[in-house]
Amino acid sequence: MTLPGSALSAPVPAPTPAATAAPASPLLDPGLLAAAPAGLAEVQRLVREIVHECADALRGRGGPLPALGPEDLTGLVDAQFPDGVVPRAGAGRDAVLALARACAETTVDLADPRAAAHLQPPSLAVAAAADVLAGIFNASVDTWDSGPYAVEIERRLVKGLCELAGYGPDADGVLTPGGSASNLQALLIARDTATAKLRDVRGRGLAGFGQRPLVYCSELAHFSVARACAVLGLGEDAVRTVPVDGRHRMRPEALDALLRRADPDTDLPVAVVATAGTTDYGSVDPLPEVAAVVREHGVRLHVDAAYGCGALFSERLRPLLAGVEEADTVTLDLHKTAWQPAAASVLLARDAADFAPTTGLRVAYLNPDDDGEAGYDGLLGLSLQTTRRADALKVAATFLALGTDGVGAMLDACHDLARHAERSIAAHPRLALTAGATLSTVVFRYVTDDPAASDRVNGALRRRLLRTGAALVGRTDAPGADGRPAVHLKLTLLNPRTRATDVDGLLDAVVRAGLAVEAIEEGSVA
The missing domain is CATH 3.40.640.10 (Type I PLP-dependent aspartate aminotransferase-like (Major domain))
Structure with missing residues (x-):
């Protein structure tokens, strides 16, 4: 399986399509050191081109994950790197840009409002930019x-x-x-x-x-x-x-x-x-x-x-x-x-x-x-x-830019989202609230027509969302109605740019996936 326009569609070096070509730069000079003047110029060029490749790739995304299963992704990566990622001879700049594009096309996009599975937030731009300092100077x-x-x-x-x-x-x-x-x-x-x-x-x-x-x-x-x-x-x-x-x-x-x-x-x-x-x-x-x-x-x-x-x-x-x-x-x-x-x-x-x-x-x-x-x-x-x-540099840059009030406001926004999710789940006939929001997490279950199939359906609907790339929700075991461990779903909302309507859309995706899984199971039984 090949994603449209994917850098995984051919072995490296994968040429960038002319329509989206990044600014030209010379091939990498392996002798350049990052903190030297010429090295800083090369870092600037490469970062600009890598960011261009990522931005272009992200425009083609349609969810927090690619519509790929584990075997599909393994095949694509093997095709991109037929000689592995530790080859004897390097392929220069084009190989680096192909890696960047492929990463942006197929990795998790935590900035997508439908990514709500783990305690893994999207990183702040100021922190990511300042983190370059640690890489350049290698202190x-x-x-x-x-x-x-x-x-x-x-x-x-x-x-x-x-x-x-x-x-x-x-x-x-x-x-x-x-x-x-x-x-x-x-x-x-x-x-x-x-x-x-x-x-x-x-x-x-x-x-x-x-x-x-x-x-x-x-x-x-x-x-x-x-x-x-x-x-x-x-x-x-x-x-x-x-x-x-x-x-x-x-x-x-x-x-x-x-x-x-x-x-x-x-x-x-x-x-x-x-x-x-x-x-x-x-x-x-x-x-x-x-x-x-x-x-x-x-x-x-x-x-x-x-x-x-x-x-x-x-x-x-x-x-x-x-x-x-x-x-x-x-x-x-x-x-x-x-x-x-x-x-x-x-x-x-x-x-x-x-x-x-x-x-x-x-x-x-x-x-x-x-x-x-x-x-x-x-x-x-x-x-x-x-x-x-020197991980303190990116953290210090964040607080210097936003202050503790700015960072706190981000958590407040996520808390608001979690409270909205709590209310929406409690009001939905196909969802059952297990635990409301203390910080930014809400635990719930999809309500099945057949209670005996609840664990199976809740687990399968999450994998269906993963496989289609439509949404990324969490999963855990929590006591069910009989007190025994049961499969539950959870939203860990750590994107302060997410809107309440995005949360509603995420819950709708959960319900649609649950209905689809139940329909498939009913069809297989029939």
């Missing part, structure tokens, strides 16, 4: 001399975020590759803090006493909590899940009961993870009440606000995060509700000293003591990474 923030300006920008970005979270002057933080990495580092700090306390009190570590480190989180917490426990050697079964209430929030009294049941001879609670924005519902645990329980039991509190962090910038939604200042550590994913190109996650700690035992290693060739004393320290002592990209 690393591990050492001061590897990226001095980027180091200073990240320090100031982290300070500003700490203030927004309600932390004091002793706080600090670090950018990470994602929310899973931020949660991992937070639990590493918690584990090592617990070990240090035992060592101070008893003179030996955990292994010497046979105590089992335990981590508590709601039953709807992100899977990265269990994964982090596995990576840290605690095992996924070190996680103790806390029941949620009817609003999908951790029940503080249930957390208290679980902590009281911990055996002091065999169990060692090292952390409680509260969630500010669950993946399925966008629900926010009652942070003040959870914090009170945690303080009573002397356990560390980590708040996973990977989704909900955007509420920090919104006057309307900021009350959802009341109590976040009580957390020892907080995860923020700015590549979710701050519309950044991935990755842009941040781990904040209320006490900067928390970083020292786990990442404060000093290495003679990177951060020797005398360089640090003279003010030449980079950010190696805060991170699990060594070489680390």
Whole structure:
């Protein structure tokens, strides 16, 4: 299968049609380096031509995904690159432009208002443009001399975020590759803090006493909590899940009961993870009440606000995060509700000293003591990474351009869309609302004529939308009428340019797909 006008229709180099030809430029000079004057000129030419190819390709799109199945796309990519993408001989500029066009023709278009499946927003133009800086200069923030300006920008970005979270002057933080990495580092700090306390009190570590480190989180917490426990050697079964209430929030009294049941001879609670924005519902645990329980039991509190962090910038939604200042550590994913190109996650700690035992290693060739004393320290002592990209530049550019009020207004717009979707679903005879909007997510089901076919039809209608490229909606399992897991659909609305009429059209597409699937099934039975 070949898309009309597609660069995938022939092996590279695929000539650009004359009618849409980009401005001519010489073939790539492989010896040009981006930050050199001639290299900057070549970057400018290539970016202009790549953007031209993408814009031209996007004009032919008719939905958030191409009308292709996985096998179709595999065949097209294999046809475009018969020698693979690591050929012995390069094909120059034309190959790069063909790659750009093909990407724009066949990748997900998150700016399409019918893209509403995942916590994956369209990136802001200002952030994407500023991100070029990181690629051109290739600075690393591990050492001061590897990226001095980027180091200073990240320090100031982290300070500003700490203030927004309600932390004091002793706080600090670090950018990470994602929310899973931020949660991992937070639990590493918690584990090592617990070990240090035992060592101070008893003179030996955990292994010497046979105590089992335990981590508590709601039953709807992100899977990265269990994964982090596995990576840290605690095992996924070190996680103790806390029941949620009817609003999908951790029940503080249930957390208290679980902590009281911990055996002091065999169990060692090292952390409680509260969630500010669950993946399925966008629900926010009652942070003040959870914090009170945690303080009573002397356990560390980590708040996973990977989704909900955007509420920090919104006057309307900021009350959802009341109590976040009580957390020892907080995860923020700015590549979710701050519309950044991935990755842009941040781990904040209320006490900067928390970083020292786990990442404060000093290495003679990177951060020797005398360089640090003279003010030449980079950010190696805060991170699990060594070489680390200057991701703070794009984030800083966003806030400098829009301010926190501008970013908050974007989340408010998405919240408005989610509330509209909630009302529209509740009023539609073919749709059943499961969970309304806390942030920007709404969970629902398509109502089938045959209740026994509900799971099958809801799953199939989503794949039908994918295959036709008409719409991109999410899917999850949630309790059905009988309490057992059932297939549900969800909209995660993170495009602030989407209109209410677009949401209505998206829901209409869901209903049409459901009716089509039911008709096909009825026909096959007949």
